[in-house]
Amino acid sequence: MDATGIKSYFQFQNVDWQAMRSATWETIWMTVVAAILVVIIGLLLGLLLYQTRNSQNGLLRILNWIVSLLVNVFRSIPFIILIVLLLPVTKDIIGTIIGPKAAIPSLVISAAPFYARMVEANLRDIDSGVIEAVTTMGASNWEVVTKVLLPESKPALIAGATVTTISLISYSAMAGAIGAGGLGNLAYLDGFQSNNNTVTLVATVIIACIVFIVQFIGDRWVKAIDKRTI
Template sequence: MAATQETIYMTLLSVAATFVLGLVLGLLLFLTGKGNMWENRAVNTIIGTFVNVFRSIPFIILIVLLIPFTKLLVGTILGANAALPALIIGAAPFYARMVEIALREIDKGVIEASHSMGASNLQIIFKVLIPESLPALISGITVTAIALVSYTAMAGVIGAGGLGNFAYLEGFQGGNPFLTFVATVAILIIVFIIQFIGDYFTKKIDKR
């Protein structure tokens, strides 16, 4: 059904953007932290504050706060595309913290050994930090993707489309509990598929 396609569309695009933005923010949080390659207290504080603020705002409130920005960016506050800014801004800081935690778990000796062998900072990032933390990064984006599915449902209640909108309009307001149940089952199936894919790739990559 169209509602399922809209939910999948919103989830896929927001997960992709969240992965990229969250990875960049997480790397910056880690690298500018105390004792790391790009240690910079001011930058770390600014990024950390941004992440903490947007990670703490309840998603339904964030959607409302971003209405002027969404209208400016997308041209409307209705439909699947209008939900994307709030979905990405809401999820990326959450994932950034997971990235930072994953990077902190890397053995410092591996990084120091790479430095002693003459590796540049970029080489350490792309050939040591990301590969070493990849299982945790995939596990983290899996959790984030599942959270995004629930976010799309909340966004649907205020006109973003998808299964949340279908369950609210056709099910709740239409007085048809069966349609609400169908939408719920569809969301659960999407969540189970995401979890299965995430677990598969995490186990595939994790060589420990």
């Protein structure tokens, strides 16, 4: 296809740029809010899984098994199916199943287990000798968590949060296909269903730019705090 053919195929004058800006903001808003909640919940779940994995306490072992089972179950459900299954829950929590706010519960429930497993894996990579040394010196569990586990794994946790946030961007696009708003919704309704390939193209480019920006910020952040970086 030559330049003339491309120009005729993509009609940029048919793009509603105001709607595109609004959809971009909705995607960013959904991603940021969901990412914050996912990091908090995933961090807590990951710490719980790590701290109870070898516990001699029967109740803690049962708790570990239950949490691990739930994490594995929700990780295994495809997002597009999960968001449909959670429609009644979303309706009860948010009051609606349409719009950016309605996508938040599904985004969080789908991504938090994924990040929790990443947190657990990163904590397991910490040198056990360091933990034993701190424990021998009389440190409490809280001090071990705040002064050893989290500081030592911070670069890996941030890198994992970056990967999870990028996944949330793609999830938000899928959520848009069933009325959650954002660039995915715009690309589906105004692009695909209206046979307007230009809208789909522009929405795709904007999503790709958001992903690149998130990855760049995450990489720079990790590089700035990683003590192993030379």
